[in-house]
Amino acid sequence: MHLEGPDSARTFLISCREILLRRSFLLVAMNALYFGSIVVGAFLEQDNLLPLHNLPEGEGFLLLEAGLPSMIVGIFMFNLVVSSLFLTTLPGLLFFPLPVVSLVVRALFWGALLNWLPTSWLSIVLPTLVLEGEGYVLAGVSGVNLGLSLLRPDLAYEKSGFSRSEALKIALKEWLCLYGLVAGLLSIAAVAEAFAVATFGQWNL
Numbered sequence: 001m002h003l004e005g006p007d008s009a010r011t012f013l014i015s016c017r018e019i020l021l022r023r024s025f026l027l028v029a030m031n032a033l034y035f036g037s038i039v040v041g042a043f044l045e046q047d048n049l050l051p052l053h054n055l056p057e058g059e060g061f062l063l064l065e066a067g068l069p070s071m072i073v074g075i076f077m078f079n080l081v082v083s084s085l086f087l088t089t090l091p092g093l094l095f096f097p098l099p100v101v102s103l104v105v106r107a108l109f110w111g112a113l114l115n116w117l118p119t120s121w122l123s124i125v126l127p128t129l130v131l132e133g134e135g136y137v138l139a140g141v142s143g144v145n146l147g148l149s150l151l152r153p154d155l156a157y158e159k160s161g162f163s164r165s166e167a168l169k170i171a172l173k174e175w176l177c178l179y180g181l182v183a184g185l186l187s188i189a190a191v192a193e194a195f196a197v198a199t200f201g202q203w204n205l
Contacts, residue, residue: 016181019174023141030137030144033100034107038129041111068194076190079132084182088136089143089175096147099140106136124196131189135182142175142182 020027083106091098110129117125146168148156153167162170 012177012180015177019177023145026141026144027137030100030103030140031134034103034133034137034140037104037107038111038114038133041108042115043111044108045112045115068198071194071197072190075193076187079135079186079190080183084136084139084179084186088139089146092140092143092145092147093150094147096144096151098147099143103136103140107133124199127192128189128196131185131192135185135189138178138182138185142171142178146171146175 087106088099088102091102110133114122114125114129145156149162149167149171150164153160153162153164156162156167156171160167
């Protein structure tokens with residue numbers, strides 16, 4: 001049945017809530033791993049174990065001259081399609097731990113980058129850090145679930161007796177639902193990041 005308006009939004013949120021409750025352990029674990037890795041990355045960079053001083057400019061700075069609206073759209077599309085889908089979710093279909101590896105690597109670099117930012121600027125990047133991070137975590141949860149549904153349906157859906165094809169179909173439906181949340185988080189994060197990049201650009205970072 002096709003729903004529109006508030007009923008559709010309510011149904012979507014209820015569905016997402018049920019999925020997140022089923023995956024609550026994985027969600028909490030991946031959040032702890034991601035944000036914990038940011039702290040580890042900051043310490044590694046402080047000891048010059050993960051030097052990032054010569055990294056090329058990110059997609060935000062490359063879009064700075066295009067104007068704020070174009071920058072927001074560009075950042076959002078890059079984060080949603082490249083960072084979330086291709087680098088975080090889809091690798092889970094090859095091997096379910098790969099989304100976890102992707103999250104840890106991204107978080108380590110985030111932490112290293114934050115280490116050399118002036119303390120007064122941390123409040124500017126914090127919204128981007130939290131919103132993007134949570135979006136990537138949800139993408140990672142989807143990737144792990146997709147991989148498990150292929151490799152071990154009994155782990156993805158305990159006591160269900162689903163075949164691999166049945167488990168994968170359900171996992172794909174869950175992925176579509178969670179990606180609505182990912183898109184919402186990353187859209188807000190793109191606005192926050194664009195304003196942060198514009199601010200840093202004015203300060204000649």
